[in-house]
Amino acid sequence: MWTKDKSSSEVVHNAWQIEVKGFHSYKLARKQDATKREIRRWNKTSFGHVQERIKAFENRLAKIQNVDPSKENLEMEVALNLELDGWKTRNEIKWNKKSRELWIRAGDRNTKFFQLSTLKRRRRNNISEIKLDDGIWINNMESVWGKNPRPKG
Numbered sequence: 001m002w003t004k005d006k007s008s009s010e011v012v013h014n015a016w017q018i019e020v021k022g023f024h025s026y027k028l029a030r031k032q033d034a035t036k037r038e039i040r041r042w043n044k045t046s047f048g049h050v051q052e053r054i055k056a057f058e059n060r061l062a063k064i065q066n067v068d069p070s071k072e073n074l075e076m077e078v079a080l081n082l083e084l085d086g087w088k089t090r091n092e093i094k095w096n097k098k099s100r101e102l103w104i105r106a107g108d109r110n111t112k113f114f115q116l117s118t119l120k121r122r123r124r125n126n127i128s129e130i131k132l133d134d135g136i137w138i139n140n141m142e143s144v145w146g147k148n149p150r151p152k153g
Contacts, residue, residue: 002043004090011042050091057084 002008015038020027047053061080064073095114129139 011038050087054087054091057087
C-alpha cells in the first residue's frame with residue numbers, strides 16, 4: 001500500500017538524512033529508528049484509518065446518489081467512485097500482504113477474514129517468556145534489562 005504512494009520514498013529519504021555521530025552500527029540503528037518514526041507519522045497522516053475513509057466515501061457516495069441527477073452530481077459520483085476504489089484497493093493490498101496467504105485472488109475484498117488471520121498469527125508469534133540456560137524463566141522487561149530501563153538513543 002505504501003509503495004503505491006509516491007511520497008513514501010521521499011519520507012524514507014528524508015528520515016535517512018538525519019545527522020548521527022558514532023560507530024557505523026550506532027548510526028544505522030538511529031537512522032532506522034528515525035525512519036520507523038517518520039513512516040508511522042506519515043502513515044497516520046496520509047492513510048489514517050483506511051476503513052473509516054472507505055465508510056466516509058461510501059456515505060458521501062450514497063448522499064450524491066440520493067439527489068437529483070445533474071452533470072455536476074454525475075461527475076462527483078464518478079470521482080467518488082474512483083477514490084473509493086483506490087482506498088479499497090489500498091486496503092486489499094495491505095491485508096493481502098499481512099495475511100501471507102497465497103490463495104488470495106485479485107479483487108477479493110473479504111478483509112475481515114484476513115484481519116482475523118493476521119491477529120491470530122501475531123498472537124502465535126508472540127514471545128511472552130524466555131528460558132535461560134540455567135532454567136530460570138524471564139517474563140518481564142525488568143528481568144531482561146535489570147532495574148534500569150533500556151537506554152534510549
